[in-house]
Every structure is written in structure tokens, then in C-alpha cells.
Amino acid sequence: MKALIIGCGMVGPAAALALRRTGVDPVILEKAAGPRESTGGILNFPPNGMAILDALSCGPRIRHNGYVKVRYADDKRGATDRPLYPFIAIRRNVAARVLREAATEAGIPVEFGKELTGIHLPAAGGVEARFHDGTTVTGDVLLGCDGVHSATRRLLLPNTPKPRYTKRTYVTSRLQTGVPSAGRDSRLTYRTAASSFISNVSATGNAFWTAILYHPTQFAVTQHGEPSPKYWSAILEAEFGDAPAEILRLIRQNPPASSHQVYELPPLSRWFSGSACLLGDAAHASTPYHAQGFALGLEDAVTLAACLKKHRGAGAAFMEYQSVRKARCDYVVRSARRAGWLRNPSTHTQKFIWKLFAQFYLPILDAEAARIAAHRVPVL
Ligand SMILES: Cc1cc2nc3c(=O)[nH]c(=O)nc-3n(C[C@H](O)[C@H](O)[C@H](O)COP(=O)(O)OP(=O)(O)OC[C@H]3O[C@@H](n4cnc5c(N)ncnc54)[C@H](O)[C@@H]3O)c2cc1C
Numbered sequence: 001m002k003a004l005i006i007g008c009g010m011v012g013p014a015a016a017l018a019l020r021r022t023g024v025d026p027v028i029l030e031k032a033a034g035p036r037e038s039t040g041g042i043l044n045f046p047p048n049g050m051a052i053l054d055a056l057s058c059g060p061r062i063r064h065n066g067y068v069k070v071r072y073a074d075d076k077r078g079a080t081d082r083p084l085y086p087f088i089a090i091r092r093n094v095a096a097r098v099l100r101e102a103a104t105e106a107g108i109p110v111e112f113g114k115e116l117t118g119i120h121l122p123a124a125g126g127v128e129a130r131f132h133d134g135t136t137v138t139g140d141v142l143l144g145c146d147g148v149h150s151a152t153r154r155l156l157l158p159n160t161p162k163p164r165y166t167k168r169t170y171v172t173s174r175l176q177t178g179v180p181s182a183g184r185d186s187r188l189t190y191r192t193a194a195s196s197f198i199s200n201v202s203a204t205g206n207a208f209w210t211a212i213l214y215h216p217t218q219f220a221v222t223q224h225g226e227p228s229p230k231y232w233s234a235i236l237e238a239e240f241g242d243a244p245a246e247i248l249r250l251i252r253q254n255p256p257a258s259s260h261q262v263y264e265l266p267p268l269s270r271w272f273s274g275s276a277c278l279l280g281d282a283a284h285a286s287t288p289y290h291a292q293g294f295a296l297g298l299e300d301a302v303t304l305a306a307c308l309k310k311h312r313g314a315g316a317a318f319m320e321y322q323s324v325r326k327a328r329c330d331y332v333v334r335s336a337r338r339a340g341w342l343r344n345p346s347t348h349t350q351k352f353i354w355k356l357f358a359q360f361y362l363p364i365l366d367a368e369a370a371r372i373a374a375h376r377v378p379v380l
Pocket residue numbers: 006007008009010011012029030031032042043044045046049114115116117145146147148149150151152170260261262263279280281282288291292293294295296297
């Protein structure tokens with residue numbers, strides 16, 4: 001069986017590795033002209049995601065290039081001393097490189113400059129994918145791992161809802177190493193009416209900061225069209241102008257390095273049609289408050305590979321995959337959304353609820369986050 005995997009971001013290479021273990025021949029087709037080394041930001045990988053990276057033999061390299069960070073329970077003033085679970089924190093572009101290299105080392109072809117523009121699903125089965133460069137590629141199944149603004153989703157399920165900009169933009173500094181630490185993870189948090197600033201220094205001296213900004217303006221994300229670090233520095237200085245001097249010092253010392261607009265995808269009624277199917281953010285993009293987006297994509301990848309191994313036809317495999325995965329993904333997306341508006345309330349109702357009920361809700365959300373991270377899917 002030949003699988004066309006659309007997208008070489010985070011989930012595409014993981015899906016290819018999982019499929020290869022079941023005897024499927026994957027080929028990865030990515031629209032970017034070449035590997036993107038500059039996409040910054042820090043990703044946290046929770047234990048459920050790490051268990052799958054270990055099963056795909058990528059765990060050791062992710063640990064080697066990242067570092068351990070602990071998620072602590074929250075209270076109204078910020079993080080408490082009560083650990084919930086460990087994460088592996090790693091730069092996004094480094095994690096993407098580890099996965100891509102693991103795929104090429106396994107002999108999986110990765111073709112760049114292949115922007116999917118059309119899908120034909122012949123009645124007799126199989127799939128034909130058309131690309132912007134005028135070429136076509138045929139396969140037995142097509143897996144859309146092309147992210148929140150998925151072309152596969154648009155082509156396959158044209159009447160599904162579009163992703164919604166959540167009016168939040170994450171701005172992060174670069175990762176500094178060798179920073180003096182207190183020998184344990186420490187966190188500095190500051191909240192304004194609708195935005196927050198969190199700086200982390202790990203026990204091992206890795207430091208970075210993240211600002212979750214209420215930013216209603218959407219900007220075009222093109223290679224040259226993203227707002228510059230200077231633009232974000234001015235916004236951060238205005239937003240956190242009343243913060244303790246320590247926060248402004250951190251922003252000036254280690255200026256913004258990357259920004260990500262946060263989109264959420266309303267739940268889809270289905271994830272597949274004929275011989276083509278969606279995985280990862282293309283199927284269920286979540287706000288990042290539980291840091292579970294990629295981990296859910298990894299769970300999709302191994303589950304789908306197991307379903308394709310078990311069933312002969314794509315239809316039965318995709319049906320089982322969707323019925324096993326959808327309820328969990330919808331639940332995590334809902335839980336992350338609640339965590340988001342509770343921690344960063346923007347409307348009057350949300351602020352009112354925060355004031356009255358945060359102390360009761362926060363432990364519930366922390367317990368949900370711990371349960372989500374403790375979940376394990378069977379791996380191949
Ligand atoms: C601010 C922020 C912080 C986050 N933090 C975390 C975290 O700490 N932990 C975590 O697990 N998750 C986190 N996430 C979520 C995580 O980034 C996503 O869940 C993950 O990147 C999804 O992987 P993906 O492969 O589905 O999509 P992507 O990583 O977006 O990759 C999609 C790929 O498809 C390609 N593509 C797009 N269109 C086409 C086309 N037409 N043809 C061919 N290729 C195409 C793209 O170029 C890209 O390479 C965060 C998200 C945000 C926004």
C-alpha cells in the first residue's frame with residue numbers, strides 16, 4: 001500500500017514512521033521549498049506524546065536536544081509548588097528536524113515544493129493528488145497532515161467550518177542556556193486584563209519567556225509578511241509597561257524571536273472521505289493551553305497505522321480511526337479552550353467568572369490536564 005502524506009511539519013513524518021512499521025510505503029509531500037530551519041518557539045511534549053516518540057525511536061534524540069521541565073498546578077496568583085507532570089521542552093524547528101531526519105533515515109522519501117491543490121478520488125479506489133507545480137502523484141491512500149489551514153480538509157470536506165482566530169498571539173523569546181538557576185524550575189508570571197507573561201528558568205539553566213497577548217488583529221503569515229521583533233517589542237512594552245521592572249528587563253535582554261497566531265478548529269463531523277483522511281491539526285487544531293496539539297497528532301498517527309494494518313480497505317480503517325480518536329480530541333480541544341479563557345479572560349463574563357470561580361475551576365482544569373497527559377494509546 002502506498003500512502004501520500006501531505007505536509008512535513010510535525011505529524012507528517014511521525015505518521016510516515018508509524019506506517020512504515022506496518023509495511024505501508026509512505027511518501028511525504030511538503031509545500032515549502034525546503035526544510036524550514038527558522039520556525040522558532042518552544043514546544044512542550046507531555047508524557048503521552050513522549051511515549052509515542054519513544055515507540056517510534058525518536059524519544060532519545062528529542063530528549064538529547066531538549067530538556068526536562070515540570071508542569072506545576074496553578075492557583076490564582078500563578079504556579080504553585082505542586083508538580084503535575086514532566087514535559088520535554090524543545091525548540092520547534094529542532095523537533096521538526098529530528099522527526100524529518102528520522103523519516104529520511106528510515107528510507108521514506110520527502111519531496112519539497114509540492115503544494116497540494118487538488119484531490120481526485122476514483123470510484124474504483126485509490127487517490128490522485130495534484131500539485132501547484134502541475135504534477136500529479138497517485139497512491140492507495142492520502143493522509144492530510146497539512147496543519148490547521150489544511151488544503152486537504154478544504155478539498156475533501158468543503159462544507160466544514162473554517163479555523164477561528166482566537167484573538168491570541170503567542171510571542172516567545174529565543175532559548176537561552178547556561179542561565180543561573182535555583183536548582184529547580186522557577187517561573188515568573190504577570191497578568192494584565194487579558195494578556196499574560198510567563199518566564200521560565202529550568203533547574204538545568206535553560207530560560208525563555210512567552211507572552212500570551214490579546215491581539216485582535218490578524219496578520220498575514222507569509223515568508224516576508226510577519227510582524228517583526230521590533231513590532232512585538234513595542235506591543236509588549238505597552239502591554240506590560242506597569243509590570244515589575246524584572247519583566248521589562250527580560251523583554252529587553254532577550255527580545256521576541258517568534259510569534260504564533262492561535263487558531264482553533266470547530267469540531268468536524270467527519271475526518272475522511274473515500275481514500276483520504278485527516279490527522280493532527282488538520283482534523284482538530286486546539287488552543288495550546290494543555291500543550292497537547294502535537295501529542296494528539298502522534299496519537300492519531302499510531303492509531304491510524306494500526307487501523308490500516310488491521311483492515312483491508314481504507315474505508316473501514318478510517319471509520320475505526322475516527323471512532324477511536326474523535327471523542328478524545330474533541331474533549332482535549334474543549335478542555336484547552338476552557339483553560340485558555342479562564343487563565344486569560346477577555347470578555348466581561350469571562351473576567352467575572354475568573355474573579356469569582358478561578359480558585360474552584362483551576363484545580364479541575366489541572367486535574368483534566370493531568371488525566372489527558374496520563375492517557376496512553378496502544379503503540380505498534
Ligand atoms: C503558540 C502555539 C504553541 C504550541 N505549543 C505546543 C506545545 O507546547 N506542545 C504541543 O504538543 N503542541 C503545541 N502546539 C500545537 C502544535 O504546534 C501543533 O499541534 C502541531 O504543530 C501540529 O502538527 P501538524 O503536523 O498537524 O501541523 P503543522 O506543524 O502546522 O505542519 C503542517 C505542514 O503542512 C505543510 N502544508 C500546508 N499546506 C500544504 C499543502 N497545501 N501542500 C503540502 N504541504 C502543506 C506546511 O508547510 C507544514 O509543514 C502549539 C501551537 C501554537 C500555535
